[in-house]
Amino acid sequence: MSTETTVPAKKTAKDFASDQDVKWCPGCGDYAILAQVQRVFPDLNVPKENYVFVSGIGCSSRFTYYMDTYGVHSIHGRAASVASGVRATNRDLDVWLISGDGDSLSIGGNHFIHLMRRNFEIKYLMFNNQIYGLTKGQYSPASQKGIQTKSAPMGSVDEPFNPLELAIGAKSTFVARSLDRDPKHQQYVIKRAHEHKGTAFVEIYQNCPVFNDGAFFTYTEKETKMEECLFVEHGKPMIYGKNNDKGIKLDGMKPVIVDLAGGASPDGLWIHDETDRMKAMVLAGMFDNPAHAGHMPRPFGVFYKENRATYEDDLYAQIELAKSKKGPVSLDKILSGDKTWTIAG
Amino acid sequence: MSTETTVPAKKTAKDFASDQDVKWCPGCGDYAILAQVQRVFPDLNVPKENYVFVSGIGCSSRFTYYMDTYGVHSIHGRAASVASGVRATNRDLDVWLISGDGDSLSIGGNHFIHLMRRNFEIKYLMFNNQIYGLTKGQYSPASQKGIQTKSAPMGSVDEPFNPLELAIGAKSTFVARSLDRDPKHQQYVIKRAHEHKGTAFVEIYQNCPVFNDGAFFTYTEKETKMEECLFVEHGKPMIYGKNNDKGIKLDGMKPVIVDLAGGASPDGLWIHDETDRMKAMVLAGMFDNPAHAGHMPRPFGVFYKENRATYEDDLYAQIELAKSKKGPVSLDKILSGDKTWTIAG
Amino acid sequence: MDTIEKKAGKTVEVKHAENVVVRFSGDSGDGMQLTGSQFTDTSAFFGQDLSTFPEFPAEIRAPAGTVAGVSGFQVNFGSKEIFTPGDEYDVLVAMNSAGLKSDLHKVKKGGIILVNTAGFDKKNLNLAKYPEGADPLNDGSLDGFTVYKIDVTRLVKEALKETGLGMKEIERSKNMFVLGFLFWMFDKSMDYTMGFITEKFGKKPEIMDANIKALKAGYNYGDTTETFTTRWKVDSAKMPAGVYRQITGNHATSIGLICAAEKAGLDLFLGSYPITPASDILHELSKYRANGVKTFQAEDEIAAICSAIGASYAGALGVTTSSGPGIALKMEAMGLAVITEIPLVVINVQRGGPSTGLPTKTEQADLLQAIHGRHGEAPLPVIAASTPADCFECAYEAARIALEHMTPVMLLTDGYIANGSEPWKFPNAADLKPITATFVTENNNPGGKFLPYKRDERGVRPRTKPGTAGLEHRIGGLEKQDETGNVSYDSANHEKMVHLRQEKIEKIANYIPLAHVDSGKEKAKLCVLGWGSTAGAIKTAVLELIAEGHDVAHVHLRYVNPFPKNLGEVLAGFDKVLIPEMNLGQLRQLIRAKYLIPATGFNKVQGLPFTVDELKVKIVETLNSK
Amino acid sequence: MDTIEKKAGKTVEVKHAENVVVRFSGDSGDGMQLTGSQFTDTSAFFGQDLSTFPEFPAEIRAPAGTVAGVSGFQVNFGSKEIFTPGDEYDVLVAMNSAGLKSDLHKVKKGGIILVNTAGFDKKNLNLAKYPEGADPLNDGSLDGFTVYKIDVTRLVKEALKETGLGMKEIERSKNMFVLGFLFWMFDKSMDYTMGFITEKFGKKPEIMDANIKALKAGYNYGDTTETFTTRWKVDSAKMPAGVYRQITGNHATSIGLICAAEKAGLDLFLGSYPITPASDILHELSKYRANGVKTFQAEDEIAAICSAIGASYAGALGVTTSSGPGIALKMEAMGLAVITEIPLVVINVQRGGPSTGLPTKTEQADLLQAIHGRHGEAPLPVIAASTPADCFECAYEAARIALEHMTPVMLLTDGYIANGSEPWKFPNAADLKPITATFVTENNNPGGKFLPYKRDERGVRPRTKPGTAGLEHRIGGLEKQDETGNVSYDSANHEKMVHLRQEKIEKIANYIPLAHVDSGKEKAKLCVLGWGSTAGAIKTAVLELIAEGHDVAHVHLRYVNPFPKNLGEVLAGFDKVLIPEMNLGQLRQLIRAKYLIPATGFNKVQGLPFTVDELKVKIVETLNSK
Numbered sequence A, B: 001m002s003t004e005t006t007v008p009a010k011k012t013a014k015d016f017a018s019d020q021d022v023k024w025c026p027g028c029g030d031y032a033i034l035a036q037v038q039r040v041f042p043d044l045n046v047p048k049e050n051y052v053f054v055s056g057i058g059c060s061s062r063f064t065y066y067m068d069t070y071g072v073h074s075i076h077g078r079a080a081s082v083a084s085g086v087r088a089t090n091r092d093l094d095v096w097l098i099s100g101d102g103d104s105l106s107i108g109g110n111h112f113i114h115l116m117r118r119n120f121e122i123k124y125l126m127f128n129n130q131i132y133g134l135t136k137g138q139y140s141p142a143s144q145k146g147i148q149t150k151s152a153p154m155g156s157v158d159e160p161f162n163p164l165e166l167a168i169g170a171k172s173t174f175v176a177r178s179l180d181r182d183p184k185h186q187q188y189v190i191k192r193a194h195e196h197k198g199t200a201f202v203e204i205y206q207n208c209p210v211f212n213d214g215a216f217f218t219y220t221e222k223e224t225k226m227e228e229c230l231f232v233e234h235g236k237p238m239i240y241g242k243n244n245d246k247g248i249k250l251d252g253m254k255p256v257i258v259d260l261a262g263g264a265s266p267d268g269l270w271i272h273d274e275t276d277r278m279k280a281m282v283l284a285g286m287f288d289n290p291a292h293a294g295h296m297p298r299p300f301g302v303f304y305k306e307n308r309a310t311y312e313d314d315l316y317a318q319i320e321l322a323k324s325k326k327g328p329v330s331l332d333k334i335l336s337g338d339k340t341w342t343i344a345g
Numbered sequence C, D: 001m002d003t004i005e006k007k008a009g010k011t012v013e014v015k016h017a018e019n020v021v022v023r024f025s026g027d028s029g030d031g032m033q034l035t036g037s038q039f040t041d042t043s044a045f046f047g048q049d050l051s052t053f054p055e056f057p058a059e060i061r062a063p064a065g066t067v068a069g070v071s072g073f074q075v076n077f078g079s080k081e082i083f084t085p086g087d088e089y090d091v092l093v094a095m096n097s098a099g100l101k102s103d104l105h106k107v108k109k110g111g112i113i114l115v116n117t118a119g120f121d122k123k124n125l126n127l128a129k130y131p132e133g134a135d136p137l138n139d140g141s142l143d144g145f146t147v148y149k150i151d152v153t154r155l156v157k158e159a160l161k162e163t164g165l166g167m168k169e170i171e172r173s174k175n176m177f178v179l180g181f182l183f184w185m186f187d188k189s190m191d192y193t194m195g196f197i198t199e200k201f202g203k204k205p206e207i208m209d210a211n212i213k214a215l216k217a218g219y220n221y222g223d224t225t226e227t228f229t230t231r232w233k234v235d236s237a238k239m240p241a242g243v244y245r246q247i248t249g250n251h252a253t254s255i256g257l258i259c260a261a262e263k264a265g266l267d268l269f270l271g272s273y274p275i276t277p278a279s280d281i282l283h284e285l286s287k288y289r290a291n292g293v294k295t296f297q298a299e300d301e302i303a304a305i306c307s308a309i310g311a312s313y314a315g316a317l318g319v320t321t322s323s324g325p326g327i328a329l330k331m332e333a334m335g336l337a338v339i340t341e342i343p344l345v346v347i348n349v350q351r352g353g354p355s356t357g358l359p360t361k362t363e364q365a366d367l368l369q370a371i372h373g374r375h376g377e378a379p380l381p382v383i384a385a386s387t388p389a390d391c392f393e394c395a396y397e398a399a400r401i402a403l404e405h406m407t408p409v410m411l412l413t414d415g416y417i418a419n420g421s422e423p424w425k426f427p428n429a430a431d432l433k434p435i436t437a438t439f440v441t442e443n444n445n446p447g448g449k450f451l452p453y454k455r456d457e458r459g460v461r462p463r464t465k466p467g468t469a470g471l472e473h474r475i476g477g478l479e480k481q482d483e484t485g486n487v488s489y490d491s492a493n494h495e496k497m498v499h500l501r502q503e504k505i506e507k508i509a510n511y512i513p514l515a516h517v518d519s520g521k522e523k524a525k526l527c528v529l530g531w532g533s534t535a536g537a538i539k540t541a542v543l544e545l546i547a548e549g550h551d552v553a554h555v556h557l558r559y560v561n562p563f564p565k566n567l568g569e570v571l572a573g574f575d576k577v578l579i580p581e582m583n584l585g586q587l588r589q590l591i592r593a594k595y596l597i598p599a600t601g602f603n604k605v606q607g608l609p610f611t612v613d614e615l616k617v618k619i620v621e622t623l624n625s626k
């Protein structure tokens, strides 16, 4: 990226707010995410004109209209494909993809998994409210089984995806999770995503007060947050709890809770290793229903980060190689091909 | 299923061959798979008329025309959706889905992952030749990165999927792998798939002599097979090698090769547990390039099997419950609704 | 004629009207939809004919108080036949500044505007983007209207101060107060709404009381307050005797499908992916598990239609519903249903396009897509519903044609009639046209192999159910040999099959009603030819013009492909043909191409239905043009 | 006139012909495509005009020896202008029984049939499904033809026995023997093919020798063997002077795009998903990495078009290619390109439909889908290529219009011209029409915000490149406010935008050539109106009929939407209009609707191009009908 060369005058969050009225419902978690992105951007040291937002369709996807950057509010589920085309064309652009759980995992599922394996350098923020907001509250592939919605009055019979497991299974090179109501954590994760050279998938738990209120309160509200959230950091042991009195250790591949209050020593705790894919899968697998006794805490943070060539870098490498090998072929050569003959006048 | 009640007169493989000429290329691996399916069917104790084959588009998907059963050769990538509708409508039908690596993982990727999580009772045979055969040899999402094809003269820059990891990440309840050139193993896996109450995903390595010849010879040909294939069985230690002189043990989550020839004792070897999802993921992760020194053997067999309610059973349960609760509403009641008024004549 | 009624020291003038258009405008939170439908139901129960038109804010909920956030409900009720929600409002109820701002322009000259003054404080005026310092209630901008300024908020608080309810709950009953006032104004009984409240809030007595108190307070406020000296009297309509219900288009479509499936003796399977304004069909049908109705919320529209194809293949009545963008995605799979000749109902609740367009607005711009949107020669029948209640008939008919002619059928409705409602003299189940959906169980080619594509005189192939012993066969998307259905690349066979599929669709014209003149004479100077949801407006306009002595007639199409056999002759009866459409002239192209007549168009692409006035103007203009 | 030439004890009659149609038919394995193209190139180098038509077996390779497995190559070469591969064969080369079985019916009465007798043993006859005991070579079924029975296999083995090559390699040179024989028969030099062989097998000398030996052996066999007493002489054609190359439609399309991008100064990005018969464009373009051409093999057609939209948005020339089923899937995304007004080229190499249909056969049945296949009012220009070489012009033109008018453009070709080839007097890069593809860098609204949808007199909006400071803005699929492009649900604005988008496309008629009469007079009894790949057959038929004294003319359309401005006047010059199409009458519907003329159709839906004969019959019939 040529961004380093042209450092812009330091901007402020306001510089990234467009002139359009934000039209989410009062109390929507999307506001908080918009605020964090606008707050973080001035620190990313990217010329404003190089930011491109690409989104699909959904409440979350309206995000694009609220950023004073270049942006495409595309069609439902296809943002990943549009964004791939953008990156393949201009690697100077800092491409951000905004999508909802329905947009990404339902109609957009195919492009989602293919983007993960191709690893275009795109920061992918998936606002997960476990519901279709824009269409007024049907369950999504991220909704809990049994959830009652307009389209499932007797409860959904759909087993949901575990979005992070899906991403890892699809060869994602960066997988993280954050929450709408934790600005600091969001800022941290957004920055980490931005540093990643590849597709950085960030799932953000987002409250939809209108159609799925409180879906994540267990993790976002004071009363329960510290007991239910496990904030992981590379190289740090997995400790959580109001008084950091709980830890996680690995028994083979099974994570188990250790009670540190009982004086148990913290050694032997699971030290988070962002680079271990299988461990990331185990971490993503800590997904049980907080209502169940003996359930695991829900992890947040960067689960996995792998350095793998991006699709566009490999593509440009081929172009460079071909150019250096034979150089561009002249149009006249292309027009004539190898075999021609002449008809005399 | 009502099949038990109406056991048909024992059929033979021939009874399942349609009257259409099989038009695959000479030497195509598809022939072998067709033969095994036809051989196994008489033993499955399902009335012939209850078999339904649903396929997409591709050489492999022509399979449907060659079985003398009910069948739909649908459109590219959509077999999973058609098959879901069939199962949702009639649970007596024994539904088999035939698809290629392109049909399943490329255009059909979305339906693939959603079928896995929904868990309709469908036996899913994916013929993986790591190429688009029908369209004459472009690389597929299962092709090795770097493969040179008509559409990638300088080599593909696409990181391929690991199909089994993708299936597990998408919440598949049955994941297995077999080979076109191992009839016995195929029969075993096909039977296991048939026993599964849910979506049984079976990847079958299939040779395409015309466009990707020998892609799997390492695993199918005598010279190398026993050294490179790890055939796993539930409850059995992981041992392989011509003289069963190699084993696999787990060092944390990392599988490592143990040389049993050197007299090392087989205890402590990894005992295959079909029911352990994370271990299945590790097993699926044994996917390295056989060209690389110190590579792991490639596992075959049933990696994972989980008992989870099928989508259609949950759906019918709702119907039964609703019926028992209020019983079917009469059309006249539905027509009138709750609020009516009368205009006198 | 109007009358005067004296009552306890107050003289009230009673205006008699044939019909009245009332529009409720307020915040999404103000409960306008509920208020409107209560008012509607009460009018209906009183035997008045009516037509409603709810207007929702663009999908997401805009912030309270803004124009973008206005939720509106329009009802036209009267003692005469009502075919549209009305062009202009006799009465506008504006709960806040945004409501007034967005709807003032549609209030009739001299009409009544009822405003909740509490909604006109500085904050609300700003939210509604009124210029700084503007004061619409007093700056004369409402001159020429009768304005009722009521501080609803304060009055409700007073009325409910004893209830001990929190401000929030109290505020929530604002709409009941207004409703009560309107009941007084239009001399309507409160019983229906009382019943509704009691039922709805039975479990929360204090809320129930509050609502009833507010309702009565509103009524009494009108009754006692000196300032309100006009009431309206609208007689009940002379409607055909019978039992009626109120119904929206999407609801009618849903139960039309249920009836069709049950009449045909099949399970109903809906494969759908949510999209505005079609989602309510999915919502409605998912309530009928007790009737064995299966709804499958698919991962996308392609999966939705393919699951429906699978369901139909397995023996159900497969249906899929969507709107523009989703319908576009279904086209490839529709082609599969066309070539395999599987029954399938595809419903397109049209909205404003192109692309994501205007999801909450109405349009008729998907007609040519419905007929020509597939690759190759892939004909299928297309029918279009004209009113909310007609959606029932059309859904039923679409299913009948699909099942009896073994073909996918496209049903076109649109956001206007899908959300709009009207009184419906619903049929008895017993009187519904029978639907024959039979499955072959015997080999139709004794001695030989079963012939899945051997046709009857209508060109229809037999339907099989997997699980039927002896009839095993394969079907698919490749061209098939005549009769056997085996794959065939033979040139002559392909041409034959293309024609057989085409003729099968054309022959459906023999099994649908003939075209007829809906209003006016069979021979006239001008025929106004319409299709779909423009019916009400055109009918009203044409009837009024005929009454005014104009030589005009109205022909309305339900069957747009194939056309009724006699459409050519019917149109030949007129000197001119005018085709009003909410698109740039799609039916016009089909009519001109088929009959080579110089049909002209009246095209409105504003996401809004035609008004009777604009139609009348255009029709007269066309009559006078030579 | 024919002549006699005497040579070493052998008298040979030399037939002079204006043109000759040769068809090579054999197994996929027999190398018919290579043999055919070698014969073709040699003729071309000899200055003959020609047209070829390769026919591949249905996608998968059917077992050797079966009719389904026949691979055919047809070439029509001559001293006159050649516009089609020819209706019937003067010479059929049948390498096996299946080849004879599948193609005998198209051999001219009295034509020559060259059979490789080795391909007529019991096994081969069975594979070709000849009835038990049938013996086509001797049972008189070939009476009326001149039959050359040659045991090619044996002769080749003999000729190569010294080479020490294995049987497999030897068998592989069968086709060279046949080619050599044909070179003798048509008095053609072997030099070109010798050169080819030397180049191709340079690294495998023994294979090289074998092929050359076989080639010569075939030639000498004709020269020396008594039985062959006829040779043909075809003079070189009087073609315009210049440098020529042989080119197929898909190849021409590919380089047309490359030239357009380079002329416009843009990167070329192709987002595509393989499908027959469009894949070769993806294959060809993926060879030009050195020119910065980016090809992206997407996971499906939707991703393909969306990636191309993203690429165009970012500043490239975005292109997507497919055929029927894939095009259907792209329709929703095309709507996005229409409403955002992004340049995009969508290429549909049409094939037999509906659904999967007949993937390897040709058809023109996607025209109405191209024009009307999207939901909402979503107009875009559609142009159609008429010959293999014309694909270059059309691809270039499609890109020019897309870039200069900021719109998606659909280019229609079909399997017939995509795989067919013809000599092409290719242009110099310098002579290519310039393409202006500019990006704004300055705010077009000084003092205010940049207006991305402010149009110029052509109705075209400015193009921006993300990364341009100061012009940041958002675009999307929701209806947008005029000029600002901000989301707008305003009714009047929507109607205005619908019209602006429509007019922008209609105005393109001002920037394309006028319609003209290709053959015949401007006023005549009958106009044969065509579009796309029917050009060659129609032109030939019309020219022949004119020569025969008929009052007929030919008008051919490249621009099907919008039509050339003057098309109406041009057509007005004729009493009748006949429209031949490989569909059920799609252009006919458009012409009748627009111009209200009673155009009739000649419709062939067999997956095969029109023959000149059937066209002539129909045209005469139409001329004589009143």
Ligand SMILES: Cc1ncc(C[n+]2csc(CCOP(=O)(O)OP(=O)(O)O)c2C)c(N)n1
Pocket (backbone or CB within 6 Å): A057, A058, A059, A060, A061, A076, A099, A100, A101, A102, A103, A104, A127, A129, A131, A132, A133, A134, A135, A140, C273, C274, C275, C276, C301, C325, C326, C329, C356
């Ligand atoms: C092709 C298509 N299908 C369906 C829709 C309707 N639709 C718009 S957004 C949406 C889902 C929104 O859910 P999600 O992606 O989770 O976003 P959220 O609104 O919850 O932020 C749907 C079904 C559409 N616009 N286009």
Ligand SMILES: Cc1ncc(C[n+]2csc(CCOP(=O)(O)OP(=O)(O)O)c2C)c(N)n1
Pocket (backbone or CB within 6 Å): B057, B058, B059, B060, B061, B076, B099, B100, B101, B102, B103, B104, B127, B129, B131, B132, B133, B134, B135, B140, D273, D274, D275, D276, D301, D325, D326, D329, D356
């Ligand atoms: C919508 C659509 N897109 C593309 C195609 C062309 N197509 C047919 S099969 C196929 C891929 C075949 O590969 P695979 O699924 O691996 O099957 P195989 O032939 O290898 O068995 C493609 C791209 C099609 N028929 N339909």
Ligand code: SF4
Pocket (backbone or CB within 6 Å): A023, A024, A025, A027, A028, A029, A030, A059, A060, A129, A133, A134, A207, A208, A209, A210, A211, C060, C061
């Ligand atoms: S519906 Fe839910 S997600 Fe959408 S804007 Fe409102 S609160 Fe947010």
Ligand code: SF4
Pocket (backbone or CB within 6 Å): B023, B024, B025, B027, B028, B029, B030, B059, B060, B129, B133, B134, B207, B208, B209, B210, B211, D060, D061
């Ligand atoms: S192309 Fe390959 S996969 Fe297809 S039939 Fe031939 S050998 Fe089999």
Ligand SMILES: [Mg+2]
Pocket (backbone or CB within 6 Å): A058, A100, A101, A102, A127, A128, A129, A130, A131, A132, A133, A140
């Ligand atoms: Mg959501």
Ligand SMILES: [Mg+2]
Pocket (backbone or CB within 6 Å): B058, B100, B101, B102, B127, B128, B129, B130, B131, B132, B133, B140
């Ligand atoms: Mg494959």
